[in-house]
Amino acid sequence: MNFGELNLVKEKGPRHFHLGASALLAALFCAFLGVPQSSARSIDPTLKHSVVHAAQLRALPPLRIDVAASAKVSLSVKTEFSSIKREAIALKAAKAAFARARLRRISLDYARPTSNYRLTARFGERSRLWGGNIHTGQDFAAPYGTSVRAAEAGTIIFAGWDGGYGRKIVINHGGQVQTWYGHLSSINVRVGQHVKVGQFIGRVGASGNATGAHLHFEVRRYGVPINPVNWLRAVGIWV
Ligand SMILES: [Zn+2]
Numbered sequence: 001m002n003f004g005e006l007n008l009v010k011e012k013g014p015r016h017f018h019l020g021a022s023a024l025l026a027a028l029f030c031a032f033l034g035v036p037q038s039s040a041r042s043i044d045p046t047l048k049h050s051v052v053h054a055a056q057l058r059a060l061p062p063l064r065i066d067v068a069a070s071a072k073v074s075l076s077v078k079t080e081f082s083s084i085k086r087e088a089i090a091l092k093a094a095k096a097a098f099a100r101a102r103l104r105r106i107s108l109d110y111a112r113p114t115s116n117y118r119l120t121a122r123f124g125e126r127s128r129l130w131g132g133n134i135h136t137g138q139d140f141a142a143p144y145g146t147s148v149r150a151a152e153a154g155t156i157i158f159a160g161w162d163g164g165y166g167r168k169i170v171i172n173h174g175g176q177v178q179t180w181y182g183h184l185s186s187i188n189v190r191v192g193q194h195v196k197v198g199q200f201i202g203r204v205g206a207s208g209n210a211t212g213a214h215l216h217f218e219v220r221r222y223g224v225p226i227n228p229v230n231w232l233r234a235v236g237i238w239v
Pocket of ligand 1: 138
């Protein structure tokens with residue numbers, strides 16, 4: 001490469017030229033590669049950096065690009081890129097670990113509403129059993145008499161018979177969230193009682209509108225039934 005071959009923009013004065021952007025880049029690149037500075041010495045130091053005499057330009061020796069050095073540059077860029085990539089992967093893993101730890105901590109405040117179950121009728125299903133209406137909870141089929149436990153700490157606001165729900169318990173958890181437990185065979189709490197998370201509150205049965213022993217578990221937020229499985233899984237309780 002030779003400065004004499006580069007495009008130069010003519011300035012006001014007849015003897016001065018501005019170096020084009022490409023020439024400037026080439027000069028920087030050569031400086032970066034450690035090209036001997038002898039060429040720079042011939043430029044009048046009193047002039048602005050970007051302005052050189054045409055005669056001086058012609059006098060400059062041709063600049064050569066050191067291929068080995070430029071290969072080194074591309075190698076170091078590659079190394080830099082892979083180290084950035086490694087850091088990004090490590091950061092992603094750290095974020096995931098943090099999220100898991102956070103969810104584990106949150107999950108301590110929640111519990112499965114019963115045990116020894118299998119999930120049967122899902123939230124949102126339609127069935128003749130509910131008069132063609134949408135199923136407002138999640139059914140946990142479990143042996144008759146299996147313990148039913150508070151999914152979250154709260155206060156009992158209902159404990160008694162409620163039509164199709166049969167024997168039902170409602171726990172108010174604050175923040176406009178309630179959990180409902182239906183078709184129970186026994187109720188072991190009373191209204192006004194405070195219960196801890198996982199506390200025994202009753203037993204699985206088939207009271208009310210039920211064809212077999214199961215717990216109808218319902219979650220209501222602002223009075224509206226929401227998907228109980230999603231609610232539990234969002235707080236780290238896998239059902
Ligand atoms: Zn149900």
